[in-house]
Amino acid sequence: MILTAIFISMVLGSVQPATTKKENPIPQTDYYNSTLGYEKIFSISLKGRYDRRGITSLLSNCLGLNIEMVDAYNPLEDSERIQALNSTHPKNINNMSLGTLGCFVSHRSLWKRIVDNNISTALILEDDADFHIDIKKLNAQAMMDIKKYGNPDFDMLFLGSCVEIMSKAIPIHPGSAVRHSVRPYCLHGYVVTIKGAKKLLEQISVFDNPIDVNIGRAISDKKLLSYTLNPTIIDQGMYAGNSNINTDKYYFKGATKKIGFSIDKCLNF
Numbered sequence: 001m002i003l004t005a006i007f008i009s010m011v012l013g014s015v016q017p018a019t020t021k022k023e024n025p026i027p028q029t030d031y032y033n034s035t036l037g038y039e040k041i042f043s044i045s046l047k048g049r050y051d052r053r054g055i056t057s058l059l060s061n062c063l064g065l066n067i068e069m070v071d072a073y074n075p076l077e078d079s080e081r082i083q084a085l086n087s088t089h090p091k092n093i094n095n096m097s098l099g100t101l102g103c104f105v106s107h108r109s110l111w112k113r114i115v116d117n118n119i120s121t122a123l124i125l126e127d128d129a130d131f132h133i134d135i136k137k138l139n140a141q142a143m144m145d146i147k148k149y150g151n152p153d154f155d156m157l158f159l160g161s162c163v164e165i166m167s168k169a170i171p172i173h174p175g176s177a178v179r180h181s182v183r184p185y186c187l188h189g190y191v192v193t194i195k196g197a198k199k200l201l202e203q204i205s206v207f208d209n210p211i212d213v214n215i216g217r218a219i220s221d222k223k224l225l226s227y228t229l230n231p232t233i234i235d236q237g238m239y240a241g242n243s244n245i246n247t248d249k250y251y252f253k254g255a256t257k258k259i260g261f262s263i264d265k266c267l268n269f
C-alpha cells in the first residue's frame with residue numbers, strides 16, 4: 001500500500017508540468033466559500049435601483065453568496081465632474097451617455113478601493129448579473145485549471161463577457177473552459193487581482209470610450225494578463241429593464257431566460 005502510494009506520487013510528480021510550481025494565492029477549499037474563494041464580491045448598483053438590488057439579494061441567498069452592494073457613481077449628482085471631463089475631452093463626452101460616464105467612474109473607483117484596502121482578489125459584478133446555478137463548482141474548476149495550466153498571478157478573469165472573439169480565444173488546456181482573453185467586452189462579472197487593479201488604474205485613466213472598450217483594447221495590446229471563460233458562468237440577466245424601476249419579467253423585450261442560470265432556477269417562475 002505504502003509502496004504503491006509512493007510509486008503513484010512519484011509517477012504523478014514526474015508528469016507534473018513545470019507550471020504547477022506557481023503558487024496559487026487562494027487555498028483550494030476556499031473556492032466553495034461565500035465569496036467563491038475571492039476576498040470580496042462587489043456589485044455596482046445605483047442607489048435607487050432597489051429592484052435590481054432585491055433580485056441580486058434573492059439570487060445571492062439562493063446560491064449562498066456574500067455580495068456587498070456598492071453605490072454606483074451617479075453623474076447626474078455631480079455636474080462639476082461632468083464639466084471637468086467635458087472640457088478635457090469635449091468631442092468624446094458629447095455622444096457618450098452619462099450612464100457610460102457613471103459606469104467608467106464606478107468601476108475605476110472600485111479598483112482604487114481594492115488597491116487602497118489591499119484587497120487581494122475581488123469579483124466585481126454589475127447589478128443585472130445572473131449566475132450559473134453551479135457557479136461554485138464551475139468557478140472552482142476554472143481556478144484549478146488556471147493553477148494547473150495557466151498563470152495564477154493573472155490580472156483579470158472574465159466569468160462573464162460579451163462579444164469576446166471565442167474562435168480566437170485559445171483554451172489554456174484542451175477541454176478547459178478557461179481561455180486566453182482576446183478582446184472581452186462587458187463588465188457584469190469579472191475578477192480582478194490587486195495587481196490587475198493597479199494596472200487598470202494606470203491603463204484606463206482617460207474617459208474617451210466606454211470603459212470596457214478601453215479594457216478590451218488594453219488586453220488585446222497585452223497590457224494585462226486576462227482569461228475569459230467559455231461557456232460563461234455570469235451573464236446579464238433578463239431583469240435588465242431600462243433606467244426606470246421595473247421588475248416585470250416581460251418588460252425587457254428581447255431578454256431570454258437563461259436555462260440553468262439562477263434567475264430561472266431560484267426565482268422559479
Ligand SMILES: *[C@@H]1O[C@H](CO)[C@@H](O)[C@H](O)[C@H]1NC(C)=O
Nearest residue numbers: 027030033034035037038039
Ligand atoms: C473566502 O476565501 C478567501 C480566500 O481564502 C478569503 O479571502 C475570504 O475572506 C473568504 N470569504 C469568506 C466570506 O470568509
Ligand SMILES: *[C@@H]1O[C@H](CO)[C@@H](O)[C@H](O)[C@H]1NC(C)=O
Nearest residue numbers: 082083086087090091093094
Ligand atoms: C459639453 O460641452 C459642450 C460645449 O463644448 C456643451 O455644448 C455640452 O452641453 C456639454 N455637455 C455636458 C454634458 O455638459
Ligand SMILES: *[C@@H]1O[C@H](CO)[C@@H](O)[C@H](O)[C@H]1NC(C)=O
Nearest residue numbers: 091092094095096208209210
Ligand atoms: C460620436 O459622434 C461622431 C460624429 O457624429 C461619430 O462619428 C462617432 O462614431 C460617435 N461615437 C460614438 C462612440 O458613438
Ligand SMILES: *[C@@H]1O[C@H](CO)[C@@H](O)[C@H](O)[C@H]1NC(C)=O
Nearest residue numbers: 025039117118119120121194
Ligand atoms: C496586503 O495583504 C497581503 C496579503 O494578501 C499581506 O501580505 C500584506 O502585508 C498586506 N499589505 C499591507 C500594506 O497591509
